[in-house]
Amino acid sequence: MKKNPQTELIHAPRKAPQYVSTVQPPLYRASTIIFENTNALFNRHWTDDYDYSYGTHGTPTTFTLGDNIAQIEGGLHHLLAPSGLSAINLVNACFLNHGDEVWVADNIYGPNMEHLRNLEKRYGVMVKVYNPIDVDSFAPSNKTKLIWLEAAGSVTLEFPNLVGLVKKAQAHNVLTALDNTWGAGIAFNAFDFSTEHLSVDITVHALTKYPSGGGDILMGSVVTRDKKLHHQLFRAHAIQGISISGDDAAQVQRSLSSMRLRYEHQSRSALQLLDWLKQQKQFVQVLHPADEQSSGHNYWKEICTEQHSAGLVSVVFDPKYTLEDIRTFCDALTLFKLGFSWGGPVSLVMLYNLKEMRVLEHSHIKTGLLVRFCIGLEHPADLIQDIENALQHLNKQQFE
Numbered sequence: 001m002k003k004n005p006q007t008e009l010i011h012a013p014r015k016a017p018q019y020v021s022t023v024q025p026p027l028y029r030a031s032t033i034i035f036e037n038t039n040a041l042f043n044r045h046w047t048d049d050y051d052y053s054y055g056t057h058g059t060p061t062t063f064t065l066g067d068n069i070a071q072i073e074g075g076l077h078h079l080l081a082p083s084g085l086s087a088i089n090l091v092n093a094c095f096l097n098h099g100d101e102v103w104v105a106d107n108i109y110g111p112n113m114e115h116l117r118n119l120e121k122r123y124g125v126m127v128k129v130y131n132p133i134d135v136d137s138f139a140p141s142n143k144t145k146l147i148w149l150e151a152a153g154s155v156t157l158e159f160p161n162l163v164g165l166v167k168k169a170q171a172h173n174v175l176t177a178l179d180n181t182w183g184a185g186i187a188f189n190a191f192d193f194s195t196e197h198l199s200v201d202i203t204v205h206a207l208t209k210y211p212s213g214g215g216d217i218l219m220g221s222v223v224t225r226d227k228k229l230h231h232q233l234f235r236a237h238a239i240q241g242i243s244i245s246g247d248d249a250a251q252v253q254r255s256l257s258s259m260r261l262r263y264e265h266q267s268r269s270a271l272q273l274l275d276w277l278k279q280q281k282q283f284v285q286v287l288h289p290a291d292e293q294s295s296g297h298n299y300w301k302e303i304c305t306e307q308h309s310a311g312l313v314s315v316v317f318d319p320k321y322t323l324e325d326i327r328t329f330c331d332a333l334t335l336f337k338l339g340f341s342w343g344g345p346v347s348l349v350m351l352y353n354l355k356e357m358r359v360l361e362h363s364h365i366k367t368g369l370l371v372r373f374c375i376g377l378e379h380p381a382d383l384i385q386d387i388e389n390a391l392q393h394l395n396k397q398q399f400e
């Protein structure tokens with residue numbers, strides 16, 4: 001029976017014919033998912049990993065992306081979240097209860113520490129801080145539930161003793177969660193990273209960085225190989241209504257095929273910058289896990305290869321330079337833009353005052369203000385030139 005034009009428009013057939021094939025998977029956008037009949041409605045199990053019931057649980061687009069992320073990281077089960085930080089929070093909210101102890105590396109991503117401090121204040125979770133390169137500083141008790149690992153750590157880029165820390169955690173029945181954003185599943189396999197086939201329990205990945213690669217999308221993932229852990233996380237994910245947009249998932253999916261090439265290119269560029277930065281007299285320390293003098297270098301060498309060291313390098317300025325001087329330097333850069341994040345096409349710079357960021361004493365990092373460079377996809381020679389020009393600005397100021 002002929003319907004009114006408005007109804008015809010809304011109910012027009014939408015399925016592509018079977019023979020249509022495209023390079024990228026089709027994009028599904030959904031809040032409502034339409035059931036074929038009441039049988040399908042009553043037989044659904046929303047706790048199934050690939051249940052199609054409602055947009056928050058997922059669509060073929062988000063499941064495809066999650067499968068790919070899990071595969072890249074060496075995991076089996078996945079959940080996606082609207083940012084890296086919300087993926088971190090999902091793990092904390094799922095496993096930490098009143099009276100539980102959680103250990104965090106002193107160089108952990110700052111907002112994770114802030115989130116945990118908030119849980120400590122409001123819900124009586126106890127937060128303990130360890131030195132990532134000193135296994136002895138991690139002293140689990142029978143209250144310890146979780147340890148957060150990050151390799152390499154944020155800003156100061158020390159590579160932790162992953163082998164030692166994971167072995168100790170396992171011996172004490174402590175869950176291990178790794179922020180895998182730096183390694184991106186490329187630098188090492190978090191689920192099989194030593195000759196003894198050690199594995200962390202959970203990885204969290206800020207897909208905002210290398211997987212997105214554009215500097216324009218926020219997203220996070222939580223990956224495990226353990227079905228039981230995954231189901232705990234799955235429930236927490238579902239009841240908190242954590243979900244991502246199909247459009248964002250399709251964009252990240254599109255970037256995944258070039259991720260390894262971008263990662264390797266940015267790693268190589270960072271190594272070139274590292275060599276050059278080490279020769280500049282304005283810096284008293286250059287921090288990069290592939291540098292022999294950087295803390296945790298041997299632990300990095302144990303599990304990563306040279307071409308897989310990401311695109312981040314930090315420098316500590318000679319203490320004779322004031323904050324004003326460092327601001328002058330940063331403002332004089334033209335290719336490096338002042339901004340948070342990394343993994344995109346544009347190189348970024350950010351300045352930090354370590355004294356305000358760390359809980360423990362750090363004899364391995366020299367005093368002075370620190371600047372982190374995040375290498376984009378520009379030619380490394382141009383990036384070096386940009387820093388050289390900005391340094392000249394700084395030197396000029398010293399003579400005035």
Ligand SMILES: Cc1ncc(COP(=O)(O)O)c(C=O)c1O
Nearest residue numbers: 083084085109181206208219341
């Ligand atoms: C190591 C690390 N983990 C997690 C995050 C959080 O990611 P997002 O910005 O997507 O919340 C960041 C962001 O800078 C990060 O550097």
